[in-house]
Structures are given as structure tokens and as C-alpha cells.
Amino acid sequence: MSAASRSDLGVKLAGRAEYGVDAELPGMLWAALVPSPVAHGRLRRVDLGPARALPGVVAVGADDLATLLPRGAGDAERPIFPAGEVAYRHQPLAAVAAPTLAEARRAAAVVRVEVEPGPALIDLETAFPDWPGPDGARSPHVIAHVHARHGDVEGAFRTAEHVVEETYRTSSVHQVALEPHACVATVRGDRWTVRTTTQSPFGVREDLSLLLGVPESSVVVEGTWVGGGFGGKGASLLEPYALLLARAAGRPVRLALDYREEFELGRTTLPAVIRVATAVRDRRIVGRRVRLLLDVGASLPGRDFATGYSIGFLLGPYVTPTFEVEGYGIRTNKPPFGPHRAPFAPQCAFVAESHIEEVARVVGVDPVRFRAEHLWREGATTPLGQPVGPFGLAAALERADALARRWRSEAPAGHGVGVGLGFWSTSTGAGGEARLVLSATELRVEQGERGIGSGSVLRGLVAVAERALGLPADRIRIEYLSTAEAPFDSGVYGSRTVGALGRAIVEASDAVRADLAGRMAVAVADVSLAVEGEEIVVHAPGVRRTVRSLLRPDEASRGIVATGRHFAKPNAIDERRVVTGSFYPYTDFTGAAHVAEVSVDRETGAVRVERYAAFQDVGVAVDPATARAQVEGGIAMGLGIALTEEALWSADGRLLNPHLLDYRIPTLGEVPVPEVTFVEGFLGAGPFGAKGLGEPPIIPVPAAVAAAVRDASGAHVTELPLSAERVARTLKLL
Amino acid sequence: MEGPHAPRAVPGFELVAPASVEEAIAALRAADDGGATAIAGGTDLLLDLDDGRLAPRRVVSLRRLPWRTLDWLDGALTVGATLPLRSLEDDREVRRRLPGLWQAVHAVGSVALRHRATLGGNLGRSAPASDLIPMLLALDAEVDLVGPRGERRVPVDDFVRASRRTALLPGELIRSVRVPEPRPSAYLWQRVRPANDISQIAVAVAFSPGRRHWSIAVAGMPPRPALLPDVARDLGDGAPSDAALTAAAARASRAVPITGDQRASEEYRRRLVGTLLTRAVRAVPFEGGRPL
Structure with a gap:
């Protein structure tokens, strides 16, 4: 792969690529979270008064949800701030914003939190000192229970020549993406906009819609460049807090974790x-x-x-x-x-x-x-x-x-x-749609998610389009759009980018070909594309037309638009x-x-x-x-x-x-x-x-x-x- | 109930870079108690600032002082306090005449870190798991200090007290470190990860050809790296016999004041002391009872 074939290298090497941690907006405030001081307990009181008494500070907590959100509490099952049980250390209990990061952090530090500590379950083996018995699934510690079987397993073990039984233990590991979670939120009227580092802009939009109790059409997610995701940036994490603060402040609010917080708050594999x-x-x-x-x-x-x-x-x-x-x-x-x-x-x-x-x-x-x-x-x-x-x-x-x-x-x-x-x-995720725009000189792939560093978008998807349409990589450009403008796709996770979104690109490429064949009145199978000078040219037996000449007047500024979809239904178990x-x-x-x-x-x-x-x-x-x-x-x-x-x-x-x-x-x-x-x-x-x-x-x-x-x-x-x-x-x- | 880690922001400070030792001392003195701190490579200070352990009003950079030096004089090595470790590591004479010191320097952090970090800074930080302090102990090194009341020379063993605690007086600076003689020596460590990590246990050994005695130091336990004179005596006055080495390793493993923590259990650390000591002594080359 030559360096030129990855279109992000220029902006990244020049330091111009805007990652989530770089995102800033004029007039924005800086935010900090107020963490739970205990791993488990009953929340008695979160007194935001001392923080609000500081100049320029905006603070939000559980009591403010009813006034800030159109439908009150948002998702009742997943409240943005806990009102009763505190479930883990560092769980955000409130959020504050101020003109500078130092002021925001000082404000977070003066919020008075009263929690009655309760017994914490940390080592999962203490939940069941002996393995769960027949009633194990009814234990309050068990939130999921799965059970499957097939055949006469008892008989197989009874009549076996060898039975090997072992116990294994595994540890908690962290994704360690170079870039921590970060976002900038803006709220204007009923439009909740967040610029964020994410593997899945549409996943975050859905999440925010549920958490805030607002329709998906009111939420706009703009993906930044992502400094590594590895699964950790698939769902929303900071966005709800930043949006609530932006709503309360009437100004954009930036919230980013430092690396220690990234370890403490990140969702990851546990033991x-x-x-x-x-x-x-x-x-x-x-x-x-x-x-x-x-x-x-x-x-x-x-x-x-x-x-x-x-x-x-x-x-x-x-x-x-x-x-x-x-x-x-x-x-x-x-x-x-x-x-x-x-x-x-x-x-x-x-x-x-x-x-x-x-x-x-x-x-x-x-x-x-x-x-x-x-x-x-x-x-x-x-x-x-x-x-x-x-x-x-x-x-x-x-x-x-x-x-x-x-x-x-x-x-x-x-x-x-x-x-x-x-x-x-x-993984197929929830499926996805690809949108291709063929102009006189280039092919654009319009989508919401950016590459997360792996190359699956910037090389993988480009290579799929190269192969599907026969155009060189330097004429294929990925254009990143917000969720308000991009076609829906589940996101860059589950090894699905090339495997699933790539299929949609192939389908959209076929649609482009069919469209061109129709315009030229030739068979689809006979259509091939090539670059001649500046122009993209369509060849068929006995016919050669520039794309420019095939564009209708209303397409001249944009190009021929084609879409493709993909959803692979898994085989049933x-x-x-x-x-x-x-x-x-x-x-x-x-x-x-x-x-x-x-x-x-x-x-x-x-x-x-x-x-x-x-x-x-x-x-x-x-x-x-x-x-x-x-x-x-x-x-x-x-x-x-x-x-x-x-x-x-x-x-x-x-x-x-x-x-x-x-x-x-x-x-x-x-x-x-x-x-x-x-x-x-x-x-x-x-x-x-x-x-x-x-x-x-x-x-x-x-x-x-x-x-x-x-x-x-x-x-x-x-x-x-x-x-x-x-x-x-x-x-x-x- | 211990609270969570408080959200932090590094507070501002005044940065000064005096051109002379006198000015540097004055700059440190001028800001009253604890208000000023010196910086050489900054690799420890930056962590302390970030973690909020230090919040100085003034940081005195030593970068303009003429202390990036390395001199051999009558067999003794003097290393200026602000010489980057990478320069010490690149010196062929250090590698040849003080192989254990070279190995200890080579063990610090990573190449990038060693381009910044200094011997003076490492001594000033006085970390229990320092790679350099145990080797300096085994080499009977001394620290040259300069301060408001003049200059003084202190053995490393007296200078280092505990983590972040040394014999430095207010306004005093580490000017250089002196290693009195070339010694056949070795430095071995065990870490979870070879680079960019600190040792679970490290063992420094050196043999003084003139005085015909061994020095053994161990790092990786609180409060500080320590010499083990009884263990050194077990090794005798030359290449030890297998029995003597086994006895010394067993004594070291038993006697070292080790505790367990999240990096290693006490039991594992005791085992490492014996194993690394045995290997380090064997790594020191002898022929016919004389060091090569």
C-alpha cells in the first residue's frame, strides 16, 4: 500500500485531523464529572450549591433532568444520574461546566456528595463461594442466566473412558485507545448536536434518543476522527452529560476524560x-x-x-x-x-x-x-x-x-x-446503507462513521469500491457527514465494516452501473469505467461517454447518486x-x-x-x-x-x-x-x-x-x- | 472512607532557567518552603505535577548549568547531574570499566526517556525501585552537593533515605556523582514488562579488585534500595564457590526486608532475590580468582 492511497495520512501527519479530544467550538465551556466516592451505596444528597456559587459555573444533577429534558427523566431504566443506588466507584453523580478546565475541575471538587456506603461486591467469586446451586439464577447478583443442552450428556459422562474437568480464571483488560473519550455538545431549540469520537454515530444517536427521551430526528451526531476504538467507543458515554450541560448553559460544552478517568469509567472486559x-x-x-x-x-x-x-x-x-x-x-x-x-x-x-x-x-x-x-x-x-x-x-x-x-x-x-x-x-449489526455519488471526476462515498485507525474504512471500503467500479483509489473519496445527512449504518465494530458495509457498497456500485447503462442504452454487463485525464469515462462496446456528458442538469453540481443496502440475517440456532x-x-x-x-x-x-x-x-x-x-x-x-x-x-x-x-x-x-x-x-x-x-x-x-x-x-x-x-x-x- | 481521585488540572508556575549555580541556588531559596522545585530532565516532575503531588510556584530549570559532563580522572568517574542517561549509556568507557552501571542505565525506562532523564534526577527522586541507586550503592559512589552553605560530598548510602526523601537541604542541588574506581559488576532485574516498567526486584553486584570485597545491593522494596553487607561477606574475597554463592543467595532471599504489592508477592520477590543474585555474581567475569 502506498502512503498516498490512504486519504487520511495528509491531515493526520500535518496535525490537522480533528480528533474528539481536539474538538472545540467558539464560546464553549469545559466540563468535569462528579464521581461517586464509593463502589456501592445509597445516594443521600448531591448538593450542587457550592459549585453553582462559583463564578461562571453551570451544574446539573438528577434533580435537573425534569426541567432540562422535554419528557422529564429520559430513560427510566437507565437514568443519566442515579437517584438511589450508586452502583460503582466513579459513577457520574453530577456534571459541571465552567469557562476553563481548571475551574470546572475545582467546581466538581466542591460539590457535596453524601452517600451511605453499602457492601460492595467486587470479586465475583464471593457472590457464590460455592458454585451456583439449582436456585443460583434467582440470586440478586445474577442479572443474566443462559442454559442450553443437547443429547444425553449425563450418559456420555457416565460411560466415558476419560473425563477431564478444569477451572479457569481470566482477568479484566482495557482497550487502551490512545485517544480518551471526548465530545463537544450544542443544544439549540430541540436540536441536540454532539461532535464526538465514536465508532458508531448512529448507535450513539439511538442511545441518546433513549437516554434523553427525545426523537432520533432531534439528535445529530457528528463523528470526529477516532484515535482508536477497539470496542470502547461503540456506545455513548460522555455525550449525555455534555448535552445536559449545554442545554443548561445555553452554550457549547466540551467534556473529555483524562487517561486515568478513561481507565476508571471505561466499559470493558471484566473477570x-x-x-x-x-x-x-x-x-x-x-x-x-x-x-x-x-x-x-x-x-x-x-x-x-x-x-x-x-x-x-x-x-x-x-x-x-x-x-x-x-x-x-x-x-x-x-x-x-x-x-x-x-x-x-x-x-x-x-x-x-x-x-x-x-x-x-x-x-x-x-x-x-x-x-x-x-x-x-x-x-x-x-x-x-x-x-x-x-x-x-x-x-x-x-x-x-x-x-x-x-x-x-x-x-x-x-x-x-x-x-x-x-x-x-x-457481525452484521443492525445493517446499513451505502451512498455513492459519481461526479464527473470522482466517486464519493458518503457516510457517518470515520475510520477508527484500522484502515477498514479508508482502505477497506475504498478497495471495495475500487474493485466494484474499476476506479483507482485516488478518484474515490470518503465524505463524512453527520447523522442528519449520512445514510444509516450500524458502525465500525464487530468486524463488520468491510464485511457488511462493503456489501452495501457493492450493491450501490451495481446501481451506479445500472444507472449509467440506462443512460447510455447499453447492457449493464458491458459498462466499464476508466479515468482519462481529469474525466471519468464510461465505456461500452462502441460507445465512450464522459460522466460529465451523462449528468442531467440537476445533477451537475453533485453527481449521480446511488444507494445499496446490507443486512445479513444470521442462520437461526x-x-x-x-x-x-x-x-x-x-x-x-x-x-x-x-x-x-x-x-x-x-x-x-x-x-x-x-x-x-x-x-x-x-x-x-x-x-x-x-x-x-x-x-x-x-x-x-x-x-x-x-x-x-x-x-x-x-x-x-x-x-x-x-x-x-x-x-x-x-x-x-x-x-x-x-x-x-x-x-x-x-x-x-x-x-x-x-x-x-x-x-x-x-x-x-x-x-x-x-x-x-x-x-x-x-x-x-x-x-x-x-x-x-x-x-x-x-x-x-x- | 477514602474519596475518589480528585479531578485535576496542573496549576500554573513560574519557570526560570538560571545560567549560574549561584543564581540557581538563589532562585530555589527565594521561593519559600516547598514553593520551588528543580527540574533536570523532568521525567519525574511531570508525573508529580500531573498527579498533584507537587504544585510548585516556581520551577528552576538546571538546563543552562554546565553539568552535562562525564569525566574520568585517576580511574574515578564523575557524572554531571544533568547529563542525559543516554549519553552515559553511549560512553564506551563506562560500558567497559563499569559494566554493571551501564546495564543499570540501559534498564531505565525506554530510549526516549533516557534521552531526557538524568542521574541527578534519579537520585533526587530516590525511588525504592530505582535502577541506578542500587548500582551506585554497590559501586560505593558518592554525591557532590552544592548549596547555600557551600559544597559537600555524601556517600549515596547516606544520601538516599526513602521514596522522595534524601539528605538534600533546602536550596541544595545535586551537582555530580562520583564513582571511585572501575569495578567488575553486573545489574539484573525482573519486571512484568522489560521496557517502560519498574523492577519487581533488581540486584546490583560489584567486586572491588583493590579491596578484594564484594558489594551487593537490592532494589524493589520499601523504603529504599539497600546494601547487604552480610551477604557480600558470604561471597569471600574473589570468585565465590558454588556453596558460598548458594549460601549468600539464601541469606539474601531471607534477609531482605521485602513486602508484597500489586507488582509481585513477597514470596515471589524473595525467590527473585536469590535467583538474580546468583546470576549477577556469575555474570561478573573472573579468571583464576582474579577479575577479568
Whole structure:
């Protein structure tokens, strides 16, 4: 990929790109939040008087919602400010704005908050010192309960030759986007406008409509450049507070988190405890059991997505004739659980893969062979009864195994090589629409969301349009519009940008072609586009017309407009297998086999990743350089989950390491340049058969590293991250 | 009930950059108690400002003082307080004659940080997990101070007291650090992440060829990095036997006043002390009982 082919590089390198943290408006005020001082308690009083007594300060709290919002309280289930229970430390109890940031922060500090502290549930295991019994789902701590089963699982376990039972624990990890959450809000009349750093302008619009109790048509979201999202910027976070303050002040209000607040308030992956059991007969898996306790933080009942969704990833991409799975979403006094690049799936794959490796060793079969013998292939059925579509994981595993064998033969003493698998499905979200505008000299893609740094918009979507219309990248421009003007799309998340919005672009491109063919009275299949000098020219047998000459007078200033839509309905799961709760249906099947070579210090337990390779099922790599970058980034991020990243909480709900010194993401020195191989030809639901690639590369990483650590040292570590101390304990050095 | 982290904004301050030592001392003195603070590379001061631990009215920059120096004289090394660590690291003689010091400097933060950070600043911060202080202890280094009442020389062991606490008097500045002689030496550490992290445990060892004795220092526990003279004696007057080394490592592991925290448990830290000490002593090259 040449530098010129990414249209954002110019403004970004020149420092002119406006990120959310850069956004300012004339006459705006600066805002600060008033955080809860306790993790759990009953709110007695929030006295904004001392703040309001300061010059130029505007303050809003729960009591002001009735006057500021057209329908009073907004969303009764999700009040913007709590009026009764305080559910987590740093939960915003009020917000203030002032002419400068320093004044706003001083004003926030003088707000008098009275909370009667109550017992906080922080460590999810204390909710159920023993595993939940038959009445577990009725516990007040449980806000989500999912349960599914199929076949005679009791019989399978009773008659098994081997039963392997294990318990795993995983930790809380943070997205660590370089740019914290930030926005600037303006309210004029009944128009609530917010300029914000977001992965999903339309998602934020919907959220704000519900939270503020105003129609979506009254809310306008303008997306800024996004300094990394990784799932953390998919929903609204600061926008409601900024809008309320802007309404109260009658001026624009800017609200941004500093990095410490970003750690304390951000919604992300929280800890889990997982029990897995596998029954084997004649070297075949005959039954599986999975039980999950997932910390969902202060999530509200009915708003948990993670518990049911996680179960499939805990079972892994393996055929099992019988199974029983049960998951509990445990409400704790932490910020609500939120998405982090392939939410919780890397942790699930770590469990699934480490466990299947253990099972293979107990049974006495080569772990890779054991996996290959049980792996889903096209035509197989998932445990929840979905038919498996084109799936490159078996091909990826075969190649990964060959490389792992070679690396193992070359590895010096103290090194080990491991293979880990992960699977995923391209999310369709709520669907989306693409709008193309073909002018005399360029093709514009009009949309609401900007790239979030990955290149999926600025290279991925451009490459789709290039391929669909045969125009060069330098004639394709993405124009960012607010939600008032852009076509609806669900947003840049769920690995869906190329996979879902790309499909809409292909459909819109087909519409452009059809339109041109109609104007030229030729067959659609005969139409091709080219650039000649400044002009875009349409060719058909015996005809050559410039686009300029085809434009109607009313189109001269804009161009030919065409739209395309996309919504892929997932295959239904077999509801007969569901006892209760909702599970996650897959739209397509993608994944990867990764190979890690590590060295393990046998005296300290320290792990170093020496070499890394990925065999990634991509369907079709629409833009290979960007696809490679996605894989490299996923691996780097996955190595953090595997080895060093872990948010730590005190017993009273304080985040102990809300800063980048003690919350450790990998640096370049810890990330070897990976070998990346695309496994192509197993086509997905995206354009030209592409599959989503934003999330899949992170999923197998902790599993591959854990397998390599075990190969190198014998340490079968059942807890993430694989810190040196954990490895040392597993090796019985302590 | 401890309140949440208060929302912050760094308050303003006056920045001065005196051209002479006298002016610098005067500038520090002129702002009364705690009102002024010195800045060299700023890598610690910026964190203190951001976290609200310090809110000085005046910051006295030392950048114009002629202290970015590195001199060898009669075998002794003198490092000016404001010399960036990266310059110390790039000096071939340091690497050859004081390998442990080079390793300790190389262990600090990251390359970018070492271009800013200084030896004087590191001593002034006096962090329990400092990479440089344990090595300076093992090298019997001394600190040259200059202040309103003149100059004085203090052993590092007397200068460092606890985190952010040193023997510096009001208005006094660290001018340079003196390492008396080249010593075969080694510095080893263990961290969660190799770069941009601080050590769970670090061990500095040095052998004085003239006095034929070992010095051992450990960092990573409160209140400060410490010398372990009993452990050093266990190692004898040359290359230790395996038995002597094992005994020394066991004693060190037992005797060091370590606690556990979120970076490592006490148990793990004790294990690291023994392991790193053994490896560090073995890393010091000897041949026929004499250091190479």
C-alpha cells in the first residue's frame, strides 16, 4: 500500500485531523464529572450549591433532568444520574461546566456528595463461594442466566473412558485507545448536536434518543476522527452529560476524560471463572460441559450481551454430540461490562484451547491431531445447531501445525512452540446503507462513521469500491457527514465494516452501473469505467461517454447518486437446544490458527515471545496490506491479554492500576514481527467473499502463547495473564 | 472512607532557567518552603505535577548549568547531574570499566526517556525501585552537593533515605556523582514488562579488585534500595564457590526486608532475590580468582 492511497495520512501527519479530544467550538465551556466516592451505596444528597456559587459555573444533577429534558427523566431504566443506588466507584453523580478546565475541575471538587456506603461486591467469586446451586439464577447478583443442552450428556459422562474437568480464571483488560473519550455538545431549540469520537454515530444517536427521551430526528451526531476504538467507543458515554450541560448553559460544552478517568469509567472486559469438563470415549469427544461465571459489572438486567454470546467461544470450534452449558452474568460494583475487540473471545479461546490440549494429553493423542479430528468443517453443525458454512480453520490448522513442527525442530533449549485456534463470525449489526455519488471526476462515498485507525474504512471500503467500479483509489473519496445527512449504518465494530458495509457498497456500485447503462442504452454487463485525464469515462462496446456528458442538469453540481443496502440475517440456532436465555447466532465462520514460539525462564517463570505466525481465514483479502496490518495489530493486542494486561481492583472497588505504568500493554520490544499468511477461498458473507478481520486476529493469541509456555516448561497455566509469577507458581517454584 | 481521585488540572508556575549555580541556588531559596522545585530532565516532575503531588510556584530549570559532563580522572568517574542517561549509556568507557552501571542505565525506562532523564534526577527522586541507586550503592559512589552553605560530598548510602526523601537541604542541588574506581559488576532485574516498567526486584553486584570485597545491593522494596553487607561477606574475597554463592543467595532471599504489592508477592520477590543474585555474581567475569 502506498502512503498516498490512504486519504487520511495528509491531515493526520500535518496535525490537522480533528480528533474528539481536539474538538472545540467558539464560546464553549469545559466540563468535569462528579464521581461517586464509593463502589456501592445509597445516594443521600448531591448538593450542587457550592459549585453553582462559583463564578461562571453551570451544574446539573438528577434533580435537573425534569426541567432540562422535554419528557422529564429520559430513560427510566437507565437514568443519566442515579437517584438511589450508586452502583460503582466513579459513577457520574453530577456534571459541571465552567469557562476553563481548571475551574470546572475545582467546581466538581466542591460539590457535596453524601452517600451511605453499602457492601460492595467486587470479586465475583464471593457472590457464590460455592458454585451456583439449582436456585443460583434467582440470586440478586445474577442479572443474566443462559442454559442450553443437547443429547444425553449425563450418559456420555457416565460411560466415558476419560473425563477431564478444569477451572479457569481470566482477568479484566482495557482497550487502551490512545485517544480518551471526548465530545463537544450544542443544544439549540430541540436540536441536540454532539461532535464526538465514536465508532458508531448512529448507535450513539439511538442511545441518546433513549437516554434523553427525545426523537432520533432531534439528535445529530457528528463523528470526529477516532484515535482508536477497539470496542470502547461503540456506545455513548460522555455525550449525555455534555448535552445536559449545554442545554443548561445555553452554550457549547466540551467534556473529555483524562487517561486515568478513561481507565476508571471505561466499559470493558471484566473477570470470569469458567469450569469446563470433557468426556472422551474411543478417543472421541462424547460430551462437553461448560459453566461460566462472568463479571458484568454494574450492567442492568436485560442489557447484558456477553454471557450467552461467550458460551459458544468457550466450547470452541469443535464437534460434540452432547453438551450442557450454563452461564451466569454476575452484577458487581464495577463499571458495566463493555466490548473490547472481540469481546471476551480471546479469553474464551484460551480456555477452550488450553482445555482441549489438556484433554488430548490425558487421552494420549497429539493435541493438534486431536483438534483436527474434532474441528468443524463445512457442513458440520455447531453445538447450538447452526450449519457451518465455508470455514478455513482446518486448512489454517494444517499449515500452522507444519510450521510449528519446523519451529520446534529448530528451537533451542528452554523454548517451546504452541498452536492456538480461534473462531469468529462477521457481525452484521443492525445493517446499513451505502451512498455513492459519481461526479464527473470522482466517486464519493458518503457516510457517518470515520475510520477508527484500522484502515477498514479508508482502505477497506475504498478497495471495495475500487474493485466494484474499476476506479483507482485516488478518484474515490470518503465524505463524512453527520447523522442528519449520512445514510444509516450500524458502525465500525464487530468486524463488520468491510464485511457488511462493503456489501452495501457493492450493491450501490451495481446501481451506479445500472444507472449509467440506462443512460447510455447499453447492457449493464458491458459498462466499464476508466479515468482519462481529469474525466471519468464510461465505456461500452462502441460507445465512450464522459460522466460529465451523462449528468442531467440537476445533477451537475453533485453527481449521480446511488444507494445499496446490507443486512445479513444470521442462520437461526436450534431453539430446541436452548433451555433459557439468548445465544449468539453466527452469520459466517472465520478464524485463525496461530503459532507462538516462546522462551520460559525456568527459575523465574518469565515468558518471552520469540516468534509468532498467523494463518488467518479471510475469505478474500480485499486489501492485503490493510488486512496484514489488522492481523499484526490483533496479535500485538492479544499478547498483552496473554502476558501482561490485568486491571486490578481493591476489595472496595478501587481500580489499583488506572495508568499505563502498572497497566502494561506490550511495547515494540515484546512483539516480534509476525509471519502473516492469509488462508483464502473459504468465502464469507462480505463483498467478493471477504470475511470480517478486525477482531479475529486477536482471538487465538492467548491460547497460542499458553500452549507454547506449556511446551517450553510443562506449565499448564489456567489463569490469564500468564505473568511470570503465575508461571512460577504453576511450576511449583513458589 | 477514602474519596475518589480528585479531578485535576496542573496549576500554573513560574519557570526560570538560571545560567549560574549561584543564581540557581538563589532562585530555589527565594521561593519559600516547598514553593520551588528543580527540574533536570523532568521525567519525574511531570508525573508529580500531573498527579498533584507537587504544585510548585516556581520551577528552576538546571538546563543552562554546565553539568552535562562525564569525566574520568585517576580511574574515578564523575557524572554531571544533568547529563542525559543516554549519553552515559553511549560512553564506551563506562560500558567497559563499569559494566554493571551501564546495564543499570540501559534498564531505565525506554530510549526516549533516557534521552531526557538524568542521574541527578534519579537520585533526587530516590525511588525504592530505582535502577541506578542500587548500582551506585554497590559501586560505593558518592554525591557532590552544592548549596547555600557551600559544597559537600555524601556517600549515596547516606544520601538516599526513602521514596522522595534524601539528605538534600533546602536550596541544595545535586551537582555530580562520583564513582571511585572501575569495578567488575553486573545489574539484573525482573519486571512484568522489560521496557517502560519498574523492577519487581533488581540486584546490583560489584567486586572491588583493590579491596578484594564484594558489594551487593537490592532494589524493589520499601523504603529504599539497600546494601547487604552480610551477604557480600558470604561471597569471600574473589570468585565465590558454588556453596558460598548458594549460601549468600539464601541469606539474601531471607534477609531482605521485602513486602508484597500489586507488582509481585513477597514470596515471589524473595525467590527473585536469590535467583538474580546468583546470576549477577556469575555474570561478573573472573579468571583464576582474579577479575577479568
